[in-house]
Amino acid sequence: MLPSIPTDFTPLASLAGGILIGLSAVMVMALFGRVAGIVGITAGAVTQDDRTWRIAFIGGLLAAPLLWLAATGGFPVQTVSASPVGMGIAGLLVGAGTAFGSGCTSGHGVCGLARLSMRSLVAVLTFMIFAAATVFVLRHVL
Amino acid sequence: MRAVGGFLAGLIFGLGLILSGMANPAKVLNFLDIAGSWDASLAFVMGGATITTYLGYRIIWRRPAPILSDGFALPTRRDIDRPLLTGAALFGIGWGIGGFCPGPAWTALPMAATGTLIFVPAMLLGIVAGRGIARKAT
Numbered sequence: 685m686l687p688s689i690p691t692d693f694t695p696l697a698s699l700a701g702g703i704l705i706g707l708s709a710v711m712v713m714a715l716f717g718r719v720a721g722i723v724g725i726t727a728g729a730v731t732q733d734d735r736t737w738r739i740a741f742i743g744g745l746l747a748a749p750l751l752w753l754a755a756t757g758g759f760p761v762q763t764v765s766a767s768p769v770g771m772g773i774a775g776l777l778v779g780a781g782t783a784f785g786s787g788c789t790s791g792h793g794v795c796g797l798a799r800l801s802m803r804s805l806v807a808v809l810t811f812m813i814f815a816a817a818t819v820f821v822l823r824h825v826l
Numbered sequence: 827m828r829a830v831g832g833f834l835a836g837l838i839f840g841l842g843l844i845l846s847g848m849a850n851p852a853k854v855l856n857f858l859d860i861a862g863s864w865d866a867s868l869a870f871v872m873g874g875a876t877i878t879t880y881l882g883y884r885i886i887w888r889r890p891a892p893i894l895s896d897g898f899a900l901p902t903r904r905d906i907d908r909p910l911l912t913g914a915a916l917f918g919i920g921w922g923i924g925g926f927c928p929g930p931a932w933t934a935l936p937m938a939a940t941g942t943l944i945f946v947p948a949m950l951l952g953i954v955a956g957r958g959i960a961r962k963a964t
Contacts, residue, residue, distance in 0.1 A: 709875070715828075716894055717891065722928040739832070745964075748932060784909050812918065814919050816858045
């Protein structure tokens with residue numbers, strides 16, 4: 685778990701970034717007729733017959749920081765916990781939970797809410813509450 | 827065409843994650859830390875993304891079919907079952923520990939931070955395990 689590192693409140697950049705994420709989700713619907721859930725795309729890149737666009741989509745995700753580097757001369761600012769145990773457990777839980785619950789922040793969050801799916805709304809409220817509770821316990825209780 | 831379209835969509839998604847701050851776990855954890863160093867920025871990411879998608883979907887769905895596929899294939903399930911809740915809860919705990927959800931983890935991978943290099947393989951292992959358990963449960 686990372687210690688608390690202050691970050692700036694960035695409503696405009698965050699809104700603009702969110703709109704880009706939304707445009708990408710709309711592109712995936714317009715081109716392929718699918719929701720843009722990252723876990724679904726990741727699993728489908730291996731398991732689905734129609735895997736070309738999914739593999740290319742993940743390639744695009746990986747290319748984004750490189751384009752950012754080329755355009756701005758530096759990688760985006762980020763602070764990642766280096767705890768092998770913490771990040772190992774976090775990765776397992778995120779992968780297993782999203783695969784088992786059929787969706788992540790993009791599949792249930794962005795695309796599910798945009799489809800007005802009650803199932804996705806329940807999933808979003810559940811993972812938000814558990815995430816906030818986990819941060820509370822790790823930062824303020826332990 | 828399918829590869830180019832998929833790549834561009836992924837690239838725009840990844841740039842959105844970076845610009846919005848979601849690719850920075852410190853910012854995500856501060857959004858979740860309501861009682862501490864709260865940073866409300868990510869509410870603007872979710873809001874911007876969801877409203878854009880809501881409007882865009884409604885324009886796209888007027889078409890009889892997507893541009894590069896035969897038909898729309900939307901999730902059809904409406905039930906709220908135990909796997910949905912269990913999975914979302916486990917995902918939430920993992921998100922709260924690491925500050926990464928799946929999209930930002932992929933986008934952060936080329937920056938090769940130690941934690942990311944541990945998180946991504948663990949996440950892929952988790953996806954395989956989660957799908958295996960889900961298949962057994964049904």
